[in-house]
Amino acid sequence: MNRTGWTLIGLVTLALAIALPFMVMPFYVRVGQLILLSSALALSWTLLGGFAGYWSFGHSAFIGLGAFAGGLFETGVLPGTGLWGFAAAILVGAGLSAAAASAVAWPILRLRGIYFAVAMLGVSQVLAELNNNIDAFKGSMGLVLPRLSAFGLRPEAFFYDILLLATVTVFLIALWVKTSRLGHGLLAMREDEDTARMLGVPTERYKVAMFVLSAALTGALGVIYAHSLGYITTSSVYRTDFSLNMIVYNLLGGIGTIAGPFIGSAVMVVLTQVFLGRLLNIHMFVTGALLVLLVLAAPRGLPGLFRRR
């Protein structure tokens, strides 16, 4: 498909997405929220995982870090400031995630493949355990966040719009990265890091930059997600299934592409929330079976099924 085609598809999707809260019941607005959140998270993950080939199995570390840093800052420093406090919380969440990522980036990005994946899993577990066990972080007792809305919108419509804005922002950043010199460098790295380095791609700098950018965006999304929940504990934001879902959505939609995370999360969220919503006691079994099927039947994602080699 050419550029005009993609732009048209993008604009039509965007128009439908803006119109959605006015057309459907609140439950489906929630489903829409979840699709947007999942797409934005999967896209932030793909900046490092899909573009550079560094699969993080612990990205929920940044969701949790962002959610708690932003939330504690907002309730502790700026209580009762409404939307301004929320905006400040997003900046703090993103900033602290970026800072944490830059602190671990140099040692941890020396690891490759499964070792990097496992190290990130370890990092997310350490942060979750500390958050849960140190009382000042309120991880085990929970943190209540202010209720927010604006322009007389219902809360679910408000968060839908905020998430839509966030998703578009992440999309534009990802598009910029992919089409810039940086993106080409990353692609070269993903295919063969040593060769890319030999050919003059500053691999070290590029992967650190992507890791920090990916962490910052994930942290900001964590703050938004936390507010849409209203009350957070360690186990509601440091969730290993978030980390794995980010990978699943990418795999399903086609890894390393920008449309992939959107396709993957839309399909997966609709399947698990809408069709399986009533089968709570076998929900996990069906999700697991879908994963197995996905890896075996569509190793190159759903689009790969329709495309010839």
Place this chain on the structure above:
Amino acid sequence: MLAIQTIADGLVLGGLYALSAVGFSLIFGVMGVVNLSHGAIVMIGAYLTWFLWHAGGVDPLLAIPLVMAVLFAAGYAAQRGLIQLAVERSSLLASMLLTFGMALMIRNTLVLVFSPDLRSITPAYAAHPLILGAVVLDPLRVAALAASLVLLGLLAFVLQKTRTGRTIRATAQQELAARLCGVNARHVYGLTFGVAAAFAGASGAILGIVLPFSPPDESLWTLNAFVVVTLGGIGSPSGALLGGLLLGLISTGTSQVIGPSFPNAMMFLILVLMLLLRPSGLLGNAFAGSR
């Protein structure tokens, strides 16, 4: 005296960690596959043992061979039917997703069949503690440690001295060369997975007599296996033994010195540090997956 008791408890726990990790280590070492369903297989072992004890009155330690046989067959089938396909069609990293899917399915099935309640296996001889000077030992825990060590020794013997063990090690070192010598690599991978599942099941049986358990614990046992393997070194029973005992000591030591809620944080911190400082583990056995 407190220190000695802590060390004794740490060693008992460590034996269990070592046994529960050795299968994970073998699969990673031989195939390079990170088996995220490992903890779920441990839980299957625990529930099978519980069922045999609860419904049939079979002693948990005597149930171990039966559990191992069942899980060997299941493991061989899972490797030949699912995991090998995933590795060939997609990638090693995608096999992590496949095994995670398997873990979810197993966990859900266990909840449906055995309910999400905590279970424990308590044979009649559990109530008489052994007192050695200042150290109090539960005979059941001593038996658990002994069983763990015997099974680890058995696996080491099989890998070092038997024909099958040599074939497995050869395939791990270089698949192509092994195949040129007439080894059926897929069959060897199936055997490896079967052996790993059998030992995971045995550790589940022992876990059941040492600690109470429920299906969601599976993720904890997978993560424990990870930490043990990164600590000790990949692909060998001795690495798993060293890593397991160290982890047991670290775990009881941390809860004694820092506080009872910090062993997990400490475990994962050590995992990350080990990966950064010495990714091949303390013993540094270089099987295929660790290169």
